[in-house]
Amino acid sequence: MAMAVGEEDVLPITIPEALDSLARVIVDIIRKNRTMVEYYIYPKETPSEIEAYRPRLQVLYTRLESLSALDLAQLTLLVDDAAALMSAFLLPIIDQLLNAVHGVQQIFINHYDRDLEDRKPYNGIYTTLEYREKQLKKFQADQMRNPQRRLPETVIPIPPNPTEPSFCRFAVAYTNHRDHGKLAQVMSEDLTSEDREKLRNTGGAYLSWDCPGCAFKLKYHVLSSMTSSMQMTDDVRSHSSVPEVEYRPTWLVKCHVYQAKSRNGRDSLLWDDRRESVMDSRRGSTIRRQSDARSSRTSNPFFFGGPRRSKSEIVTDKYATLNTTSRESKAKYGCPFCFVTGRPYGHMDYRNGRELAEHIAARHHLGKPPSSLLLEKYMVGLSGRCADNVRRWDLNIR
Ligand SMILES: [Zn+2]
């Protein structure tokens, strides 16, 4: 019980405050280490076991920096419980800092000065870290209990801003493991010669993941029963112009921006992918329609009626009809990594998987990868290696 009271007692903290404070603590530790070395060791050479703490602290500092670069408000639009997730990534950093401080203090006690056991030179730092840990744990628990908690896809503006592309709420849902996609077969007219060759050589079938909220559809290849869902498919894509990046179709689903259904009932934005050069004119004729009645309704900007339509559908269709600017209709994918670092515009209008891959290779390469939080959330591999709890990558940067 005493512990429960203690937990209640801590002062509230915000994520930016925690980030700032931890960065300062790391600087304090480095400074303290230097003072201790100067007092007890200098001019002799610093033993490697003490020296080893410097790169360890540097790694933790870099991790803090990449978390600090995330814009929490933007992150909230894309991932579940963004603030709680941030604290979930901060707590292990605190844990490692506590370990480091304990370890280095112990070295000085064991090898240089027994009295340090009582004097505890790192005590101030230790106390601060423990307090921040309590604050963040409480923060995290409060976040999860918050009655105002909302799923990110319900926070994404509906309808999306008609002048700027924005992530489709079903892309956001998918990122958070809520797959609302409809599956459909791919008509033979929609297979490229490349696709047909794949079917001839390896068998299997092509399926289409159709977004229930917008015109986005994505074709993918399935081969065996075991790997027939989009999460499991072996359909891995890469582009000869971007050897540093490979991805599965799921990555594109997560990055798709809202695409209005077109006014004449022909979704000109059909399949993505490797066929950007074959923007063929025949595709319009092969699209399955939900119903003819619906497309005629859609074509009338003043028709907002219909007994079974929800409010959001009506507004969405309104925008679909009123906004057919070329820019909007070209954007298919956005970069979530830029979006959550507060750089949404100009990173939201990739026309196909290759353009997005080129952007990833240029801006989020191995030398400057996204924060570990994003790597985990978006299931990103770095040279094939994923976070411990990610069993398979959707995007691999190599
Ligand atoms: Zn969509």
Ligand SMILES: [Zn+2]
């Ligand atoms: Zn980016």
